[in-house]
Amino acid sequence: MNKFLLLNAVLLPLLVSSCNDKKEESPVEESISHFNRISSYFVCEQIDANCNDDSETSAEIVAASTDGMTLIYTDSPMDQIGFVDIADAHNPQSLGVLAMNGEPTSVAVLNDYALIAVNTSLDYINVSGVLNVVNIQSQQIEHTIDLTGQPDSIAVSKDGKYALIAIENERDEDLGDGAPGQLPAGKLVVIELTGEPTSWVASDILLTGMDMLFPTDPEPEYVDINSKNQAVVTLQENNHIVIVDLATKTVIDDFSAGFVNLTQIDVTDEKPHNIFLNDSVMQIPREPDGVTWVDDTHFITADEGDLNGGSRGFTIFDISGNVVWAAGNELEHLTASFGHYPDKRSDAKGNEPENADVGVFGSTTYSFINSERSSLTFVYDMSDLSAPKFKQALPTAVAPEGVLALPERNLLIVASEADSRGDKFRSGLNIYQYAVQEAVYPSLHSKIESGKAPITWAALSALTHDTQDSDVLYSINDSFFASNKIFTINTATIPAVITGEVMIKDTNDVLAKIAVEIDDMADIDNVFTADDLSELINADKTINIDPEGLVQSEDGGFWIASEGNGTINEQARPIKSLNMLIKTDAHGVITQVVLLPKSINDKQLRFGFEGVAQSNGQLIVTFQRAWLGETNARIGLYDIANATWKFVMYPLDAAESQAGGWVGLSDIAALGENKFLILERDNQSGFDAAIKRIYEIDLTDVKDGDLITKTLYKDLISELAKTNGLIVEKIEGLAIDNNNNVWINNDNDGVDDNSGEHHLINLGQF
Incomplete structure (x- = not known):
């Protein structure tokens, strides 16, 4: 057996045995369990089984059917969604694609339906969008709801009563200095999911006028809903966070995402390249992108950055906006230790955390943080929210965007959106299994010692x-x-x-x-x-x-x-x-x-x-x-x-x-x-x-x-x-x-x- 398919001694001391991907049939011993990639599905397989095709595809956001056997992903370049059979998670199979008549931006699932947010805008001013309600079994659009704006993220409440869509109405980055303050303003659309899709009712929730950087241009980015039907919404360019009550369709709180001070990072893109983890930056706005609830009173933001910010990490907030924990330079040091540090992004946002999800595997709550530029997903044990523990890093395809925990099947899915056959990488879905097993990645790392930057390496x-x-x-x-x-x-x-x-x-x-x-x-x-x-x-x-x-x-x-x-x-x-x-x-x-x-x-x-x-x-x-x-x-x-x-x-x-x-x-x-x-x-x-x-x-x-x-x-x-x-x-x-x-x-x-x-x-x- 390959020596490096043995135990990752830094992360875990013992190998016991592997387990089936169905949790209910094979209990997981958490202290000796890890996530490992068991298969990958590449979007080009929908076109040709051997991916002998140059078309640019994407797997951006991914959701799963209620039984966890079918994945639905958005493919923005092709204006379509795709379906993948993962009944055998080790051997995913193509199930076909469905045209969306516009750019699909996000997907969520309610019972037999996939809810697809679709951007149909002509330009940054003449904005429009729809919600396509797709029957997963028949792969047909059964109903369409007008969203009156350009959508981004969508989430469905756990009780199935509501869907919430962020209508971003994103700015034109080539207009002037590319700063917000460009109308039309973004908003939220909440949909009451009562009865059949033809009877669903949509209502707007306005976000303008709050005490934030650009009060006329909120640009909501990402949404998630807790079990109390409260939604957390990131307003990335405004470095702001909003809490919304879906039952009353009102904003019940809003606050700044705040600022961070970072040390021992690299903020210079040298040519030729060099990774020097010896810089410091002060008062950098978080500018969060993806967000997910940990429980009903705490949530995680992936602090990607956009205009002037990006803390190169992630943050745990309580529902009142207090910072419970922040990653600091930890993700930067981990990517460097694993040879994944993207030095070309040093002068921008470093490893660039993009998105997050949370799932309970066994009795342990884990968070999963996608790092877009380093193509890693970081796994953290969230047992103590004031001191989460890094567990392992998972390799992904290039530019991971969507992340989906499927604890009921002991699976994790990561969707990576970048695709370029000429550059030797393809977009797709990486599938990981949580089981009693050693972590097989990385096979090489440099040691991280408290207070010290690791030896940096790559290429x-x-x-x-x-x-x-x-x-x-x-x-x-x-x-x-x-x-x-x-x-x-x-x-x-x-x-x-x-x-x-x-x-x-x-x-x-x-x-x-x-x-x-x-x-x-x-x-x-x-x-x-x-x-x-x-x-x-x-x-x-x-x-x-x-x-x-x-x-x-x-x-x-x-x-x-x-x-x-x-x-x-x-x-x-x-x-x-x-x-x-x-x-x-x-x-x-x-x-x-x-x-x-x-x-x-x-x-x-x-x-x-x-x-x-x-x-x-x-x-x-x-x-x-x-x-x-x-x-x-x-x-x-x-x-x-x-x-x-x-x-x-x-x-x-x-x-x-x-x-x-x-x-x-x-x-x-x-x-x-x-x-x-x-x-x-x-x-x-x-x-x-x-x-x-x-x-x-x-x-x-x-x-x-x-x-x-x-x-x-x-x-x-x-x-x-x-x-x-x-x-x-x-x-x-x-x-x-x-x-x-x-x-x-x-x-x-x-x-x-x-x-x-x-x-x-x-x-x-x-």
Whole structure:
């Protein structure tokens, strides 16, 4: 069994057994129970079972039939809703779609009906909307109610007497400075659900004139209803919260969502990127988005932010508006610890909590907080509302929006709205089961200590073992980040822990001095210059390279394979750096730089160095793809003592993906006796992924120019499918530890157009 499908020791100390997804048939022992993703359903499956379609879809808000067997989600880009059969939650099935004649914004369920709020507005001034009442069984619209405005959220009361809809009438963000104060004003619509849908009665509740930032333009965002038929409503842009009594259709209280002070966060979007959790901001408005009741007197807000705010966390309020607990910087530190911190959003709203739900599983109340930009759902134990306890983080598809707890089936559903086949992610529904089981995500994290910021990491591109300690691996971040680092990973704990980081530095100007060699290559068209080289070295002597390969050297230092930037004679991609082998000491200080021969640099394409291994006095480096005028990818063999190169050619597999794309090499690891494992992959993910393979090669007595042969060691597709999400694209790390365990990991692209999922997997002994 995969080592990282064992117990998450940080979150739970013991594995007992799994349980069926029907709570009533299998009691849950809460102290040793967790949520794990058991399946995913992607909206593109409604179009083609293999998602061989480029249409942009979305799963934004999700609700369930009263028996919990059918999911109904809103698909805004397609102006439709979709139905999914989850009778077998491990194997969700398409049930079709239904056109809404407008943009569906939210969904709630009452008995046999799905109530769909639909935006039919012509523009920001000529606003309109309807409530479509859909028979879930027949998948037909049975009745339509005019809402006289652009709707957002909808909720149905627990007793089935009322539906409440937030009529946002959102502002035009391109008008003037994009601030509110733009009419028509938003409002609430309450619908009395007596009798058949044709007899339901709608009434308006006005929200203007209250003591808030923009009293003429409330823009209600999200609603939820407690068992007393009191509704909590967020007015995000106004940083305001309203409590409404549905029976009397009156506002019974309103108050500011308040402000927060944050420390140890990152508020700067550096280019190239860097995560520095050392900033502070004062008096930031919460500007909450999603809201959910915990009980009849307490509710949670997901403090996403919009105009000027966003506390990067969530808040527990009592019904009078008093803050019972606030997350502070906790979600920022958790996302950083799990490698999910979205550094491109540092200058905006960080991880950006979007929505929340609450459910009682067993006898424990849990809250579920969707983090839109980090693509995580945070689970908290709410037993003590003054001190909720973080339990675990769940990986989601990109940009989770809707979240739905189904305690009656021990299930949690998260809907993620972002979809881009070209960027290798799809919108869909992730399904998690609460059971007596270990938490299997994350497989890697950095330690969080009280009062301290965690080691920050993401975009790991290589993997290697420690030559002395069988429990230690090393990895490195790629060019997404400036000031490249080598990370120490302790695999003796589960999940594995990043215990240290070493900054790579050109303290002795070794890298800087190769400018002389660059001048000698001046006859190479478009080759990078000394000025380009200076961009690789920062003022503090840290460096900005593209580390794609890493191996520990015999002296305790490291060899790094840095991929070049640019393609020879291509104006659109001028060469900004060459491919280099860089030697450091154990402290990350550069001691040597090795360049390719000029004749090879003449062929440079942007798909260069990817992996490096060391064996018998040689460095063996993989080139990702074939270079200019060549058919096969190169493997370079560099004799360290004699400073000489020779090259053999590697026959890449032909592309097999339904989406086409390319196939290239990634990492390489030494087996001994001139034998190696080599990682080969395509540039596809999910349904489109076809080639994620490890081959064995033998470089004994090879000659310069030889075309080598390869033997399949392991096809990784089935292993990667065990995550029950999309198969990740960039399997880029490969290592063999001293116990002959084979390890792989993936590059999560710094959570840029990526869910951020990172998997460190032990494939077992070679």
